[in-house]
Each structure stands twice: as structure tokens, then as C-alpha cells.
Amino acid sequence: MKTVLARFFVEIYDGRSVLSQLVSQQLILRYRRTALGYLWSLINPLMMMTVMAVVFSTLFKADLKTFAVFLFAGMIPWNFFSSLTSQSCFSFINNEGLIKQIYLPKAIFPLSIAIALLIDSGLSFLALFVIILSIGGSLSWAVLFIPIAYVLLFFFALGIGLIMSVLTVFFRDLQYVISIAMQGMFFLTPILYKPESLTGKVEWLIKLNPVVPFIELFRTPLFLNTVPSLDIILQATMYSVLSMAIGLNFFLRQEKKIVFRL
């Protein structure tokens, strides 16, 4: 297992130029020949969040500015997680032609999706930063915690992405299951509301939901202006380590079968 793992990292390192090509392919290609180009990556989620902020702050009778910061801070990690999980499903299927023609380390396909989304997310975070300041919000030094939050979130989501990318090749239904599951999970994750607001019969769902600590990792520094509690950080770290361990293990066992099942 140790040598398999070592070979895995060496191969990814050797494939770094393909990896960077795949990442830029994803970032550049979508908006080629559009007037605003890459800006759409930022406008799209920000518009969506703005609409949601207006609607739900009215519904919850909350102050728009405060609620907007609260919501944005939860949406950024959620969008990253949910896009990565659903897009990973297509990482091998969309590259079938290539995979059957030449040997490439398989992991670079899901990895390229994760890196492209991380760049997307990082930039929309910066845009959020500007918005918070322009509507008169305050930012504290706690914001410096955000890069750590990204690292933990990245590996948590990547582990799940690795599993999804392989599983979808075997069971094509999964892409549809995932899109429904993500919609459901959005409402079962405290993004629109505070974690303690969902009580009663479904309370245990919040307790079991592994995404919850990651939302907190982003929301505490941005909304409450403090560093998240050690408890939350440990919980998130545990989930990302677990996710990567399971994800990598599964991936390394199955990767050779992918080409036969495409």
C-alpha cells in the first residue's frame, strides 16, 4: 500500500503539466467568446446569493446587511462542496476518449476539477470580501483563518470527489442521485439558518451532517469575527482526514478498472 501511494504521488507530479492544462481548460473554456468572460464565474454565484439574501432576510425578518454576510459566508463553502461532488461524477465520463487512447494518471481528472473549483471559489470569496466592506461590514484578523478553512474543506471535498468520480463510471445513475441529494442536503445544512434553529425530529440530521463544521469554519471568522472553536476545527480536521483516507483507498483499489467500464 505504501509503494502504491508513493507511486500515486509521483505520477501526479509527473502529470502536472496535463493537470495545469486541464485546470485552465475548465477555467478559460466556459466563458470563451462571452463579453464578460471569466467575470461570469463571479457574477453568477453573487447574483444568486443576492437574490437569496433579499428573499430570506424578508422571510426571516432579519436585517438585510447582517443576513447577507451570514448567508454569503455559508454559501461559499457549500457551493464549493456541492459543485465538486456533482462535477466529479463527470470527470472520467467526459474524458473517455482520452483515457482510452493514452495512459494518464487517473487522479488528475478529479483533481483538476477540484483545483479549478478552488480557484473559482477563492475568487468569489474575494468578491464577497469587497462586498462586505462596501456595505459597511467589519472584518477582523479572524479572516486570516479562511485559508486554513479552505485547506480543510478542499481535502474533505476531494476525498468525496474521488469516490464519486469512480462510482459514477460503474453506476451511471449516480449523477442523478447526487444532484437530488445535493438539493436536499442544502436545506439540511445550516446555511440559510443557524445550526441551533433546526430542532425537533430532524435535529440528529444536523449532528450527523459532516458538512456542518465546514460551514462553521467559514462563518465564524466572517460573521462572528472570531476564530472557530477548537472543537469545530478538530471535527472538521477529522472529517477531512477520514474523507481523504477512504477516498484515496477506494480510488487506488478501483482506478485500474475504470478504463474497462467507460
Add this chain to the structure above:
Amino acid sequence: MSIYIENLSVKFRIYHDSSPSLKDYASNLFKRSKQSRYSDFLAVNDVSFDINSGDRVGIIGHNGAGKSTLLKALCSIYSPSEGKIIVNGRIAPLLEIGAGFHPEFTGRENIYLNGAILGFSKGEIGAIEAEVIAFAELEEFIDTPVKYYSTGMYMRLAFSLATAMEPDILVLDEIFAGGDAAFMKKARARMHDLIDKSNIMIMVSHDHELVRSLCNRLIWLDHGKLVADGPPDKVLNRYLDIN
């Protein structure tokens, strides 16, 4: 440079209905159905041979004899189900026309994309870029997305790019060359040049005359099994006698 193949088998699983859905998988977990939904198929069946420096190997056989599967196993696209392959030297397949191309990318961007896929660094690609463009005669259109290319332009670019790299071990699956007569002539010369420079060449072709002229050794596969391995004339005569 050398290749050792020992008792190589490549197994495919053929599903009789469709790819198994999640539902089927779940229901099969509970009732172990007696009649399996798939059968195994050995595309390459217990094949052993060695290839050494200077060998120009042609692989012949019917459609579905396992020729392409064998080549793909050599390039580690398919991993062996049984047996082993040891390759010493840098091996590179000649990609099928446009396999690594992205239609939205310009010709130049595709050179970099494809070069990266073939395992070349940015610097190495930069060094061959001008030559590839010149050979493909695409100076004017190199910064246009390839989806606007004519079929001929597309083929010329793909061919020039695929043949610009010089691997130690060259793997060819049915040589091709598109374009007009003038380009075909130029392409053939380049192909021969590439073969001459390679240390080992392995090709699959149904063109017996081509195989006879380019190879110094033939391997005949039938239903995944090695039938004959020897000098081209001898193997080809036996092959043609039977068919």
C-alpha cells in the same frame, strides 16, 4: 531498450443487458442470481514474447483478434489481468487523429494541450511548436479554434503534432495520413523518418504490403492467442494461406 511480455492476458467483462444500474446492483446483493449477467472475455489470452532494440514488429490478425488491446496494454492503458509486461524505455502511442484535441481551443493551444498529454514539458513543446505549425502548413490559422478547421487542416495539425515527438518505443495503430496528395507524400516521408529514428517500433496494420516493407518481424494473433512469431514473409505467407 526492450519489452518483456510474460503470459499476458487482458480480460474484459461483457454485460449482457446494459451497464448494471445501481438498482440491479442493490437487488443482486440480496438475491445472488444464479445466472450471471456478464461473461468474461479474454481479448488477449496468455501471450508471451520479448522485443529488443532494433525490432520492427508488425502485428497482424483478424478484426477483434486482440491486436489493439495488446498495443493498449503495452502503453499501460489496460492493465494486465494476468501475467506481466516490463517496458524499458520511453513508450508513446501515436494518438488517433485528434484524440487529445479540444475543438474550442486554437491550434496553438491544442499543441500545448496535446504535448502535455503526451508527457512533454512546456519548454519541450515550445521547441517543436514552430516546426509543427510549419509542417502542418497552418501558419495563418494557428490562432483560430480548431472547430473552424477543415477536415484536412485538422488532420494535418494532428499528424504533425503526433509525429513531432520522438519516443524510444513507437507504437502505431493503423497508420493514416490525411490531406491532399502533396501532404500525403510529405507525411509518409516523415512517418518513415520517425520509424527509422525509433529504437523499437510496433505497429498494427491490415495493409500487408506496408507491414512487409516496414517490419522485420511479424506477430500473428488470433482470438487473443499468439499463432506465429517470425520473419515477415514466413508469417505472412502462412497467414494468407489460411485466409
